[in-house]
Amino acid sequence: MDKPRRCRRRLWRPALTATLTREPQQVGPIAARLNDILARRGIDPAAAAAGEPPAASVTALELADTRIPARYRRALADHPQITAWADEIARAGRPGPGGPGIAEGPSLLIAGPTGTGKTHQAYGAIRTLLACGVRLRWEAITTADLHARLRPRAGHDTERDLQTLARSPLLLLDDLGAARTSEWTEELTYRLVNHRYEHMLPTLITTNLPTAELRSALGDRVASRLAEMTERVILDGPDRRRHRST
Numbered sequence: 001m002d003k004p005r006r007c008r009r010r011l012w013r014p015a016l017t018a019t020l021t022r023e024p025q026q027v028g029p030i031a032a033r034l035n036d037i038l039a040r041r042g043i044d045p046a047a048a049a050a051g052e053p054p055a056a057s058v059t060a061l062e063l064a065d066t067r068i069p070a071r072y073r074r075a076l077a078d079h080p081q082i083t084a085w086a087d088e089i090a091r092a093g094r095p096g097p098g099g100p101g102i103a104e105g106p107s108l109l110i111a112g113p114t115g116t117g118k119t120h121q122a123y124g125a126i127r128t129l130l131a132c133g134v135r136l137r138w139e140a141i142t143t144a145d146l147h148a149r150l151r152p153r154a155g156h157d158t159e160r161d162l163q164t165l166a167r168s169p170l171l172l173l174d175d176l177g178a179a180r181t182s183e184w185t186e187e188l189t190y191r192l193v194n195h196r197y198e199h200m201l202p203t204l205i206t207t208n209l210p211t212a213e214l215r216s217a218l219g220d221r222v223a224s225r226l227a228e229m230t231e232r233v234i235l236d237g238p239d240r241r242r243h244r245s246t
C-alpha cells in the first residue's frame with residue numbers, strides 16, 4: 001500500500017491582495033478558471049499546483065459550499081490541534097477510486113465559551129479535508145436541530161435520519177449540551193455518540209460546557225465515551241461576535 005503522505009494542499013488565509021497582484025500566468029482558459037475558483041475558495045493556486053491536479057477537491061469544496069452555512073464558508077482551521085487532527089485524518093484515508101476516503105480515526109471535542117470560534121474551526125477542518133482531496137461524506141447538525149429533526153412525527157422515518165447521522169463517515173455535532181435535555185434527548189445523544197464510539201468514526205463535537213459539567217448535562221454514559229474517543233481542544237478569548245477586531 002502507498003505510504004501515507006501529508007496533505008500538501010492547504011487552505012490559505014484569503015490573501016486577496018496577493019492574489020490580485022500576482023503576475024498573470026501563462027495558462028489556458030480552463031486553468032485560469034480553476035485558479036480563479038481556487039482563489040475564491042481561499043486556496044493558493046501556486047500551492048495547489050505543487051500537488052496533483054486539484055479538480056476533484058475543488059469540486060468537492062464547491063459542493064460543500066452549498067451545504068456549509070454562509071458564515072463559515074471561508075472558515076479556516078488554524079488551531080494547531082485542529083490542523084494536526086485534519087492531517088491525521090487525511091493521512092489515514094482509505095485509498096479509493098476517487099481519492100482517499102475517510103477511515104476510522106480520532107474525534108475532537110472543541111470546547112470553549114460562546115463566540116470563541118468553535119463552529120468556525122470545525123467547518124474549517126471539514127474544508128481542509130476537502131481541500132486535501134479526501135472523499136468526504138459528512139453531516140453537520142446542531143444539537144437543537146438534532147432534537148427537532150428526530151422528534152417522532154407521523155409519516156417520517158426518524159430512525160433513518162438517526163442512522164444517517166450515526167453512520168456518516170464524518171459528523172459535526174455542534175453545540176452539544178446547549179439544547180434542553182430530557183430522558184428522550186439523553187437517549188438519542190447516547191445512541192448517536194455510542195455508535196460513533198463503537199465504530200471509531202471521526203466526529204467533531206463543539207460545546208460550551210466546561211468539562212466538569214459535561215457529565216451532569218449529557219449523562220455519564222455519553223461523557224465517559226467522549227472522554228475516551230475525543231481529544232479536547234480548548235478555545236478561549238473574548239466573544240468574537242462582540243469584539244470584531246480581535
Ligand SMILES: Nc1ncnc2c1ncn2[C@@H]1O[C@H](COP(=O)(O)OP(=O)(O)O)[C@@H](O)[C@H]1O
Nearest residue numbers: 071078113114115116117118119120121240241
Ligand atoms: N479564526 C477566525 N477568524 C475569523 N473569524 C472567526 C474566527 N473564528 C471565529 N470567527 C468568527 O467569529 C464569530 C463567532 O465564531 P463561532 O465559530 O460561531 O463561535 P462559537 O461557535 O464558539 O460560538 C463568527 O462570526 C465567526 O465567523
Ligand SMILES: [Mg+2]
Nearest residue numbers: 118119175206
Ligand atoms: Mg458555534
